Structures are given as C-alpha cells and as structure tokens.
Amino acid sequence: MKPLYLDNAATTHPKPESVYLAVMDALRSGGSPGRGVHNQAIAADRLVFETREALAELFNADNSDRFIFTENATSAINLALFGLLQSGDCIVTTSMEHNAVVRPLKELQKRGVNIVKVSADPMTGIVERADLQEACLQQKTRLLLVNHCSNVFGSIQPVSELGEWCQKHGIVFMLDGAQSAGSIPIDFKALQVDLFAAPGHKGLLGPQGTGFLYIGGGVELSPFVFGGTGADSQSPYQPKNLPERFESGTMNLPGLAGLYAALQFLQKRGVDEIRKHEVTLISKIVTGLKGMKSVNLYGTDNVMLRSNAISFNLVDRDPAEIGYFLDQQEQIRVRVGLHCAPDAHRTMGTFPAGTVRVSPGLFNTEEEIDRFLQVMHVLAHESHC
Ligand SMILES: Cc1ncc(COP(=O)(O)O)c(C=O)c1O
Numbered sequence: 001m002k003p004l005y006l007d008n009a010a011t012t013h014p015k016p017e018s019v020y021l022a023v024m025d026a027l028r029s030g031g032s033p034g035r036g037v038h039n040q041a042i043a044a045d046r047l048v049f050e051t052r053e054a055l056a057e058l059f060n061a062d063n064s065d066r067f068i069f070t071e072n073a074t075s076a077i078n079l080a081l082f083g084l085l086q087s088g089d090c091i092v093t094t095s096m097e098h099n100a101v102v103r104p105l106k107e108l109q110k111r112g113v114n115i116v117k118v119s120a121d122p123m124t125g126i127v128e129r130a131d132l133q134e135a136c137l138q139q140k141t142r143l144l145l146v147n148h149c150s151n152v153f154g155s156i157q158p159v160s161e162l163g164e165w166c167q168k169h170g171i172v173f174m175l176d177g178a179q180s181a182g183s184i185p186i187d188f189k190a191l192q193v194d195l196f197a198a199p200g201h202k203g204l205l206g207p208q209g210t211g212f213l214y215i216g217g218g219v220e221l222s223p224f225v226f227g228g229t230g231a232d233s234q235s236p237y238q239p240k241n242l243p244e245r246f247e248s249g250t251m252n253l254p255g256l257a258g259l260y261a262a263l264q265f266l267q268k269r270g271v272d273e274i275r276k277h278e279v280t281l282i283s284k285i286v287t288g289l290k291g292m293k294s295v296n297l298y299g300t301d302n303v304m305l306r307s308n309a310i311s312f313n314l315v316d317r318d319p320a321e322i323g324y325f326l327d328q329q330e331q332i333r334v335r336v337g338l339h340c341a342p343d344a345h346r347t348m349g350t351f352p353a354g355t356v357r358v359s360p361g362l363f364n365t366e367e368e369i370d371r372f373l374q375v376m377h378v379l380a381h382e383s384h385c
Contacts, residue, residue, distance in 0.1 A: 003331040004368050008361030009151050009179060009309040010335055011201045011208060018261040023207055026257030033251050034230030034244075044253050051256050052243070054263035055212060058271070059196070060187040068213045068246040069256065073178040074100040076197035076213035079246060080174060081105065081145075083221030084195075087112030089142040092135045094127045095119045095347040096147045096155065099340040101176055114139070120347050124300035125155030129162065136171055143172045149179035149307035152344045152357060153299040154282070156184065156307055163192025172219055178202060179307050183278060185271045194219050203274075205266060205362070206259030209252050215242065223248070274362050278308050281360040281369050285310050288373035292380035298348050298355065309339075311348075311355035314383045319356045322379065326356075330375050334358045 005013045026047070031040030033048040048069070056064035070076040081104045085091060091108075093101065095117050105115050118135050120127045127146070136144055144166055149156050159175060166173035174195035180186060181196075182203025188196065193216065200210030215221060223238055228249040232239050239245050266274070282303050289297045294315045300306060313319055323336035337354040338345055345351035360369065 001331045003333065004364075004371060005333045006358045006360055006364065006368075006372060007333045007335050008364075009202070009339075009357065009359035012203065012205050012361050012363075014363055015205050015207070015258070016262060016265040018265055019206060019258045022261035023254045023258040026254040031253070032230075033253060035250070047253070047260060048251060048256055051260040051263065054260060054267070055214075058263060058266060059181075059214065060189050061214060062189075063217070065242045066215050066217070068215060068243050069251060070197075070211040070213055071209055071252070072201070072211040073176065073197050073199040074211075076199075076211050077101055077176060078104050079213050079224075080195045080197060080215075080221065081108060081143075082224050083246075084143060084172065084219070085113045088114075090114040090116065090139050091143045091145060092116045092118060092132060092141050093145045094132070094147055094157070096125060096127065096150045096153075096157075096344045097145075097341065098147065098151055098176065098178065099342070100178070101145065101147070102341075102343060116141075117343070120155065120344075122348055124305070125150050125153035125298070125344070125348060126300060126305065127157055129158045132162065133165060136166075136169065141169075141171050143174060145174040145176065147179075148175045148177050149184070149309070150299075150341070150344055151179050151309050152339045152341050152355065153311050153348060154179075154306040154309040155299055156180070156305050159191060159193075163194070166194070167192055179309060182266055182271060182274070183307055184275050188214065188216075200255065200259040200262070204259065205262040207255045210255040210259045213246070215246075221246070225249070269362075277362060278360065279303055280366065281364055282306055282308055282310065284366060284369045285358060285360065285373070288369070289376065292377060294380045294383040295376070298350065308361065309357055309359045311350070311357050313350065313353075313355055314380060317383055319354055322356045325379070326375065332372055332375060 031044035033044040052064035052067045055067045163173045172194045177198040181198035196214040200206035201208045225248045229244045297312045319336040326332040335357045
C-alpha cells in the first residue's frame with residue numbers, strides 16, 4: 001500500500017524535485033556567505049541575496065534586506081517578541097495561537113509584559129476584527145499579533161484592514177504566517193504588516209531548518225544573539241544594518257539553496273493556483289466528513305475561510321486511536337492531539353483530547369482524498385453501529 005501523506009500543516013511533503021537537488025548542490029559547492037571574497041564564498045553570498053529577493057518578490061515587499069533568515073517560524077517569532085516588547089508594554093493577541101507564540105509570551109509576562117487574549121468564535125475559530133480593535137483600544141497597546149491561519153482548525157483570520165488601522169493608532173501589527181505563507185496569496189504592502197514570521201518548510205515548500213522574519217520599515221527591534229556576522233570585523237559591536245544585525249553565525253546555506261529553488265517553483269506555479277488546488281481538496285474533505293454521521297467536524301462551513309488544516313473527531317473515539325489506525329493499517333499519515341495549540345482547543349471545546357488533523361498539500365490529488373474518505377467512511381460506520 002502506498003503511503004498517503006496528509007500532514008502538510010506540520011511540514012510539506014514531498015518537496016519539489018528541484019529543492020532536493022539544490023540542497024545537494026549547495027553542500028557540494030561549499031563556500032560560506034558573508035565570509036571571504038573567493039569565488040565560492042561570493043557564490044554563496046549571491047545565493048542568499050537571490051533568496052531574499054525571491055521572498056521580497058513573492059510577498060510584494062520593497063526591500064529584501066528586511067527579510068531576516070531564521071531556523072524556523074518559532075525563532076522568527078521569538079526574535080520579534082523579545083526584540084520588541086519591554087516591561088510595561090501591552091500585547092493583544094488571539095485564543096488561536098500556537099505555542100511558538102504562547103510560550104515566549106508567558107516568559108515575557110514574567111518580565112512585566114501585559115497580555116490580552118481575544119477569543120475566537122467557538123464554532124468557526126475566527127476572531128472578530130472589531131473585538132481585536134476594541135481590545136487594542138482598552139489600553140496603550142504596543143503590538144497586535146494575530147495567527148493568520150490556525151494550524152488546528154484552518155480558520156483564516158480577517159486581517160485585511162488591521163494593518164492600516166494599527167498604523168493609524170501607532171500599534172505594531174504582526175502576523176504569524178506559519179500556515180499561510182505559500183498557501184494563500186499574501187501582499188505585504190496591501191496588508192501593511194509590520195512583522196511577519198514564517199517557516200520555509202511548510203507552504204513555501206523549502207527544507208526544514210529555514211524560516212524568516214520580515215521587519216517592516218518603521219519597526220526597531222533589539223537583537224538578542226550577538227557576534228559572528230562576517231562583516232565589520234574590526235568592530236566589537238553588533239552591526240546596525242539589516243539583515244546582518246539579526247543574522248549571527250554561519251548561515252544554513254544548503255537550506256537556503258533549497259528554499260530558493262522552492263520559491264522559484266512557487267513563482268512559476270503561482271500561489272493563486274496552489275490555493276485553488278488546495279481549496280478543491282479542502283472542500284472535498286469538508287463535504288465528505290460532514291456527510292458522516294459519527295464525525296464531529298470543527299471550524300467554519302465557508303471553505304474560502306479555511307486553510308489546509310482540517311480537524312475532526314469520531315464520536316466516543318480517542319483521536320490517538322484513529323491516528324494510529326490510519327497510520328498502521330492504512331498508511332495514511334495524519335496528526336492527532338493538541339497540535340502545539342492548547343488554547344485553540346480550549347476555544348473550540350476539544351481540550352484536552354484534541355483532534356485528528358488532516359492537512360492536504362499541493363502534491364495531493366483528488367483520488368488520494370477519495371481514498372482517505374473511503375477509509376474514514378468505514379471507520380465512521382463502525383463507530384455509528
Ligand atoms: C501557526 C504556527 N505558528 C508557529 C509554528 C512554528 O513553526 P516552526 O515549527 O517552523 O517553528 C507552527 C508550526 O506548526 C504553526 O503552525
């Protein structure tokens with residue numbers, strides 16, 4: 001039986017063939033970006049620059065220097081939060097956040113940062129824009145941070161006018177784009193986003209160990225890792241210019257080479273087209289699961305407000321049991337449990353057992369979804385009897 005990978009919200013699989021080749025090429029080519037002026041070092045530097053440029057093009061940003069490479073979305077989020085917030089600051093965020101946000105904020109709370117969480121609707125997982133705005137105006141808010149798409153329930157938050165509104169009110173606007181980057185079209189200028197964190201290994205189709213933080217023009221962050229930038233060697237101080245200020249240490253060149261190949265692939269395929277394909281798969285899953293009597297499907301009925309993370313449970317069955325059966329008996333890979341987002345489960349009433357999460361990706365076909373639904377149909381029927 002051929003394995004069926006439906007865990008793309010964790011990391012996309014497979015990657016485009018060009019990504020595998022680019023990683024291997026970079027490892028074979030050698031050279032460290034920003035270190036040395038021999039041919040291999042310059043080629044490595046060039047590759048990093050082109051990757052930044054490709055990101056700026058994909059997200060419609062003017063200045064590629066403002067894309068800071070990180071190991072993943074978590075380190076990008078940490079860089080933003082610890083670089084910006086100080087004792088006495090207030091942050092408004094949502095009840096749908098991943099632990100990559102919740103845990104740094106818990107640490108910052110110990111250091112005197114005030115956290116306000118706005119609850120999402122328990123049926124749809126969507127937060128009202130007006131509720132976020134009201135919460136921001138209750139006190140002097142420094143940062144509004146919103147999970148763009150839920151990694152558990154797929155809810156896409158209404159972020160379109162928040163950037164402009166935040167700018168008017170002197171609030172920094174940040175998105176956790178871990179589940180949206182590469183999966184839904186994103187235009188930084190239209191969104192007027194100040195900070196955007198994303199991994200390279202999910203919707204962007206790159207390798208693990210890659211990610212970035214975009215820092216908009218008006219935002220000043222303090223670094224918390226120092227040294228090892230390769231430039232300005234005579235100075236004992238961290239450089240002031242971007243991106244070097246936040247990129248200490250030797251870079252993950254093979255990872256970035258893979259990410260560059262992935263970005264080229266994305267540009268050619270078009271994020272609009274990818275979204276269209278994923279919406280077809282999402283609709284098929286949502287319709288299929290909704291038609292099964294003993295399935296509880298969570299989240300909005302509007303598939304246009306859903307990204308590719310779809311959560312459900314079978315009545316009176318432990319999600320872990322379902323995941324184990326799908327994996328061991330049917331070679332279908334899904335994820336079960338809390339998916340690193342316990343607050344989102346508390347919001348939707350699925351804490352503490354969590355859910356079964358199925359997340360299709362660009363390389364899944366409608367036939368594969370049919371196979372998944374057939375298996376679920378049998379499981380649901382057994383549960384019903
Ligand atoms: C919404 C969200 N934020 C942050 C992260 C953390 O991403 P990474 O594992 O790349 O650090 C994830 C990962 O699943 C996520 O889904």
